[in-house]
Amino acid sequence: MSAWLVFVTASFALTTGVVGESLFQRLTSGPIAVNEEADEGADILAQAAPTGPSVTVHLKDVELDDAAFTDTLQSASARLLAGADVAEVQTPVPLPEPMPVQTQAHAARTADQPQQQPTTVADPAPGTAPPEFAPQEPPRNPLINQERDAAAVRVLLRAQRDPDRLTAATADVRAQLRSMAQALVHEGVVGEFAIYDESTLIDDVVAQLESDLKTGELVALPLSLVVMVLVFAGVIAAGLPLAGAVASIGAALLMMLGLSHLVDTDATVINVVTVLGLGLSIDYGLLMVSRYREEVRDLRHPAETEVSDEQVTKAVTTTIRTAGRTVLFSGLTIAISLAGLVLFDPPILTAIGLAGLSVVVVAVTAATTLVPSLLVLAGRPVIHQGLPSRVPVVRRLTKRLGDLAPQTGAFTRLAGWTTRHRGMVIVGSLTVLGALALPASDLRLCSATEEMLPASHPTRQAATALYQDFPALRPPSIVALLRGADKDTVAAAHQWQQDSHRIAGVEPSLSPVTSAQGYTWFGVRTSNSADSPQATHAVRQLRESAPPTTQTWATGQPAALVDFVDALTARMWLVLGVVAAATLVLLFLLTGSVLIPVKAVLTNILSLGATLGVLVWAFQWGNLSGLLDFTTPTGLDAVIPTLILAFGFGLAMDYEVFLISRITEYHEQGKPTSEAVADGLQRSGRIITSAALIMVAVFLGFAAGDMLIIKQIGVGLAVAVAIDATLVRVLLVPATMALLNDANWWAPRPLRWVHKRLGLRH
Known part of the structure; x- marks a missing residue:
């Protein structure tokens, strides 16, 4: 317990910058990249081009004919050109004489241009020197807008291999342009101004992602606590999964800090992995605490009012052996899905896969070591209902949603109904899933730059x-x-x-x-x-x-x-095959059945197809643009479908393990399939529902952020969990198991021999 406390404290200190460089200072952002033609060409341009990034000031409500405007721009340009790191200044007025040495050739080119022609005008290729603008008839200055009430001044920096020097040079140019613009405003020849540069965009994206992370946690944690208070009817029991979640987040951030020293880590990785870690940790803690309370209830005689130390120890031991095994299997299934991301070429997917694997390891470790320690430490208050149960509304909700389900109840009746109407339930469920998946046929992918920021963000507006x-x-x-x-x-x-x-x-x-x-x-x-x-x-x-006579990019x-999509397509079937095969093996070792794993994979595929369809309807078609406050994009962000498939498949298998492990447990006790399904659904239904509510709360909490990609991930995972925990897990799975009956447990004789020796049992 003390080791966890020291470890978590040190993790937050290291990752937040209390000690050394913070995690967020090491993050990168920008267009998606693959080690293919586009990325290679961009690297060559960065090395070959004589100029680096640019900084531009946008002057609005300009008095173009005022002499003060021309004088101020000329003097500011001269000061800028005197800097060793400035390659060129583009202005809507000619530069003054005498000029620095590096601009004399340029002066010769522009000496005969009419007043207010630009010094040079870019058609700026990334990382290249803008060419001289070819005048049109009638001449129009591209640094003056069509209405002639706005002008731009652009400063091109020299190409730099030293990032610290480039950062300092950019800051210096921004300061000089700001001083110039403020002087123009003061003189009354400019109404307002805005400064834009590429480095600011990257910094703002990272800052916005950090802000969205805080927003997501502030929304998700209180909502999760409310759900768990309703489940456990007590604050102490509800707080244990949250304690495990906080510890997991700290440890996961520390692992990602280490990962950032090995591979470039995109800023979105932190949010994606944090939302997964938070949801998993709370879910696993919920399962462990709930199983512990169930074991104590079964051990305690009805006449006993207190729980002995021996009963607590025995209950914790049984919880680790049963629920702990379920957590381990769930973690393995999710880890298999995330491991598939590592097999793709794009670095961002590799980083998410590696970071996700580390988060799963932390979540499983916290649930099977920290939470049991907290159960013993908290003692009897975990068992008894607390003050919230005295509130009439909470008491009624707890009776319906509480973790300690009666032997028979709503889920038993639901299992009976699905068994009697299994054909109708299967056809109806498949029809709904198919209808939800239809929009996915129009799926398009996109990759945004400044559009990543919300429409209200100053940098995007600039x-x-x-x-x-x-x-x-x-x-x-x-x-x-x-x-x-x-x-x-x-x-x-x-x-x-x-x-x-x-x-x-x-x-x-x-x-x-x-x-x-x-x-x-x-x-x-x-x-x-x-x-x-x-x-x-x-x-x-x-x-x-492209010409065949030389190498081109x-x-x-x-x-x-294009390269990103091609890289995904090239490896997609390999990844799907590896993930599906590993999942089938794992579920076979859990159940001893061949049909149950195959059925689980197929139903999960249907569920994920429906999720992608909802995402296309909501974001690409813009149907939730008003509710979620975003500008409709041309498609889903390029990484979204792959992340939804990987994370959604893993989470779906998470609930599959929750339910099937209970059904298998009762089947191994000798109960017939129909009774095992009914009892398994009754005992796990409330936990699956509660866990799903918490997951949805966590994911929607992150969807409350401003970054569009985080909204898409949050909504996508929330929809995936909602569909899986209701339509699939509570209706389709029991109905198909009722249809197959004893055939659910069929396996060829050689595989039965394998399961007898290698299968995992309680």
Whole structure:
């Protein structure tokens, strides 16, 4: 017990930054990445391009003809260009004379431009120097909006290999741009301003995820406590699973801190894994405490008012042997599902899989060691109903929802009804699951950047307003890259660019062909958003039309999405086969049956299909956009279906183990199948329902956050649990077991021999 206290205290101290670097300081964020063409091309561009990221100030309500506006921009630009880390300044006015050495060549290019022509104007490929803008007839300045009431100043930093120096340079440029904008506001020639840069976006995404994590915990923990008070009719008994959950979260965060030193850890991993760990820990603690109270009730004579130490010890021992085995099996089934994520190539899935495995280990360990210790330490108050039971409403709810179910009751009657109407129940359940799954046929995947943030977030608003006023500043969706910078390669690049204009959805580009460091590249703009199906189609067409004379890459946000989807598709059947096979083996060792494991896998697949259908209906079709306050995306985030399949399958098997272990226990005692199903459902039905309520509360608590990807994960897992704990576990499973009757326990003779020697029993 003391070891757990020291360990958990140290975990929170290390992960929150009380000692050393905090976990959140080590997180990364950005477009999904796979070690394929798009990722490789992005790395090459980062090395070859002479400039790094940019910082842009958006000036609104501008008096363009005021001399103070021109003077202030010119003086500020001169100061910025004097910095060693600034490569270029783009302004809507010409730069002053004399100029720093690094801008003299640029001055020669712009000397003959008319007043208010930009110094240079970008069609900025990620990590590249923006080219000089080609004037159109009539000339229009891309750094002045169409209404001529807004202007932009953009500063391009030099490419840096030292991240600390780049961070310092970015902060310095932001400070200078802010000072300039404030001076313009003070002079009355600018109404308001906003500053935007890529590094701020990443920092804001991490900060928003951290905020959503706190929001989720603040919502989930109190709701879980309320449910457990109703289940146990006492605060002390209800608090034990929460104590185990808090300990598990601390230990899990420490493991993720260690993991962040081994692999790049995306910020979303923390929220995804925390929500899983919180739900599992509470569920496992609930199961252990409930089984302990049941064992004490069976050991105690009706005339006894107190519980002896011997009875407590015996009850704890039996609880560990029975419920502890169930927790172990449940953890193994979930671990198998999460292990499937490690088999995929995308690093974010590997990180989630490894972090999820560590959380499962912690949750199982806490439930089988810490919670029993707390049971012994808490003593008799865990057994007796507390003050909440004296409240009439709570007392009535506890009688219906409490963990100590009578020998016969609502679930016994429900099992009898499903047995008598098993055909109707099976057909009805499958029809409902099929109807819920129908929208999944329209499933589309997307990968957002600033759209990850809520619409009300200042950084997203700044980016949206900037690109609306100055569309030329938006980076092109795709960057085409060729190896080589010789004349033939440049000619091939020009031809490739011309060919790209014939691809549906590709706009005629003003982006020039640029060469540096032995590579040549150009930007490709799409008429739709970068995460649209049209953009991913353009990537595939662009790659097919690449010149065969040299090595080429198509990179950018839609290219990364294409590589991500291809990586998933390449390994999907291998992962599904491994996970299904391991689950079948594990459930066979638990039950000794061949049919029960097969049936469990099939029903879980149906349940997950229904969950994906609900997610498409809610998010991709936008039906819950008003209720959950989000802007309808072009599809589900690319990682969502895989996470829902992995986590949802594991959680579904969690409840399968809860129910089937009880049914198997009664069957091994010699009861016929129909009676074993009825008794197993009666004894476990309340716990499954209570555990599901807690899981749904936890997941919806995280859905209350602002990040769209967290909303999708929270709602998806809540729906998966709700469908599985009601339609599947309480109706479909008993009905199919009643239909199969004694055939449920069939296995070939060789497998019966294997189970007799290797099967796991109480």
